[in-house]
Amino acid sequence: MKALLLIAHGSRRKQSNDEVVKIAERLRQNCSAQYPIIHAGFLELAETLIPDGIKQCIDDGATSIIVLPYFLNSGRHVVEDIPTIVNETQPHYPDVDIKIAPHLGDSPLMLELLVTSANTIQ
Amino acid sequence: MKALLLIAHGSRRKQSNDEVVKIAERLRQNCSAQYPIIHAGFLELAETLIPDGIKQCIDDGATSIIVLPYFLNSGRHVVEDIPTIVNETQPHYPDVDIKIAPHLGDSPLMLELLVTSANTIQ
Numbered sequence: 337m338k339a340l341l342l343i344a345h346g347s348r349r350k351q352s353n354d355e356v357v358k359i360a361e362r363l364r365q366n367c368s369a370q371y372p373i374i375h376a377g378f379l380e381l382a383e384t385l386i387p388d389g390i391k392q393c394i395d396d397g398a399t400s401i402i403v404l405p406y407f408l409n410s411g412r413h414v415v416e417d418i419p420t421i422v423n424e425t426q427p428h429y430p431d432v433d434i435k436i437a438p439h440l441g442d443s444p445l446m447l448e449l450l451v452t453s454a455n456t457i458q
Numbered sequence: 459m460k461a462l463l464l465i466a467h468g469s470r471r472k473q474s475n476d477e478v479v480k481i482a483e484r485l486r487q488n489c490s491a492q493y494p495i496i497h498a499g500f501l502e503l504a505e506t507l508i509p510d511g512i513k514q515c516i517d518d519g520a521t522s523i524i525v526l527p528y529f530l531n532s533g534r535h536v537v538e539d540i541p542t543i544v545n546e547t548q549p550h551y552p553d554v555d556i557k558i559a560p561h562l563g564d565s566p567l568m569l570e571l572l573v574t575s576a577n578t579i580q
Contacts (some may be wrong), residue, residue, distance in 0.1 A: 340576055344530070345520050349560055352531040354562055359572070367573050402576045408466070408528060408562075409474040435577045440530075445571040448517055450481070453559045453569055454524045 339373035339398035341389045343404040343418060346378030356406060373398050379413055379421075386421045390434065400433040408441045418427040461495035461520035462488040463511045465540060466528040468500030474502040478528060495520050501535055501543075508543045512556065530563045 340363060358374035373396045384392065386403070391419040395399050399457065403422055407414045410429030426434050428455060440446065462485060463515060466478040482498035489496065495518045499511030506514065508525070515523045525544055527535045548556050562568065 340572075341536050342572065347531065347533060349533055355531050359563065359568065363572060366569055370573070371576070385564055402579060403571060404532060404576050406540065406572075408530060409477050411471055411474050413470060431469050437579050440571060440575060441481065443571050443575050445567065445574055446481065447484055447488055448566050449562060449567040449571055450462075450464070450485060450526060450528075451492070453562060453565050454493070454526050457524060457557050457559050 337397045337399050338371050339393035339455045341403045342376045342406050346380045346382035357432045370379040390425050402437050404437045407439045414439045440454045459519045459521050460493050461523045462493040463525045464498045464528055468503035493560035509547045512547050524559050525556055526559045526562045530562045536561045
């Protein structure tokens with residue numbers, strides 16, 4: 337059973353973290369046919385942290401997990417920190433396939449999203 | 459003449475800033491019919507800063523500018539810092555209409571972008 341784990345940086349500002357949790361809820365409402373298990377997690381400063389988010393997915397029955405970095409740039413968090421945590425967590429669950437998706441700035445849809453955002457205020 | 463000014467936070471890591479400049483270049487290649495002037499700028503830590511980005515757009519002939527925050531969450535930078543800088547800059551150019559677009563996490567396309575990113579690694 338496939339899981340999506342949306343990972344944001346985490347903020348001291350509760351509202352920013354709540355926005356990420358809400359995006360995970362909207363994903364759950366719209367994409368459950370493809371990904372029956374969807375959770376949100378954070379690299380730091382907020383709960384749920386990545387290892388606990390992975391555990392949540394597995395407790396819900398996940399056999400494969402896609403960690404989806406909610407980051408715009410390929411900075412240290414995306415290139416080093418998230419992979420390191422995932423690689424440290426993976427051996428605890430040898431039967432679960434855990435992969436990391438590209439960060440969002442890499443998406444071919446980003447241009448369309450940017451122009452759509454710009455056009456909303458015409 | 460319409461301009462788009464893509465504004466990211468700015469990083470000490472040159473590569474992150476270069477990624478933003480590259481996205482502006484891709485926008486320029488793909489969206490010049492709708493937005494003949496497109497530049498990138500930064501809130502802090504990198505050049506071009508917002509007031510200089512606005513001036514660049516106007517020097518290129520912009521009569522209206524959409525400032526497009528390349529931010530995922532509605533944190534202080536989006537809610538306070540960018541509007542404050544734009545509001546301080548606007549009076550220098552009374553004939554130019556400067557508006558701020560919503561941040562990216564607000565976009566109805568974000569779910570689609572997230573799922574597309576996840577699907578790339580199936």
